[in-house]
Amino acid sequence: MHILIALIVGLLFGLGLIVSGMTDPSKVIGFLDLAGRWNPSLAFVMGGAILVGLVAFRFAARRDRSLLGHAMRLPSGSLIDRRLVLGSLAFGVGWGLAGYCPGPALASLASGGAKPLIFGAAMVAGMVIFEVLERLAARRHKPA
Numbered sequence: 001m002h003i004l005i006a007l008i009v010g011l012l013f014g015l016g017l018i019v020s021g022m023t024d025p026s027k028v029i030g031f032l033d034l035a036g037r038w039n040p041s042l043a044f045v046m047g048g049a050i051l052v053g054l055v056a057f058r059f060a061a062r063r064d065r066s067l068l069g070h071a072m073r074l075p076s077g078s079l080i081d082r083r084l085v086l087g088s089l090a091f092g093v094g095w096g097l098a099g100y101c102p103g104p105a106l107a108s109l110a111s112g113g114a115k116p117l118i119f120g121a122a123m124v125a126g127m128v129i130f131e132v133l134e135r136l137a138a139r140r141h142k143p144a
Helices: 002-020 025-032 041-061 082-098 102-109 114-141
Strands: none
Touching: 002 102, 025 041, 025 082, 102 114
16 A cells, blocks of 8 residues: 555656656756746746645654654754765756756656656666765775
8 A cells, every 4th residue: 555655646746847847957957047048937846845845844743653654754964064065066066967856857757768868877877886985985984
């Protein structure tokens, strides 16, 4: 049952991304082009998402179990460190260059085309490189 609900929620999220235009790289790049032909329409999408998120997190913070009965595991970290800043910058640069972030790229795979496929492959490659580097760093810092 949990997998079915996750599938439905994922499909609803993907449909929302498609309807809002978040899967159109030219629209996203137009939103990020503050000095050129700025397209502010995605600001309304983001604003709506932030409002929904605020309400949902306030509701979730008062609960110890999810609606499906699982233990609530909300983020607790608030540290802003070098890794967070560099990761955010890398995400932003990738978003600006490609016009995709992970959710819209996955939703765009349904429409076919090479661009979301290339972005998805690059995203997976980046994740693999990160994991390899993390494991190497962990081995170096491991006491002998």
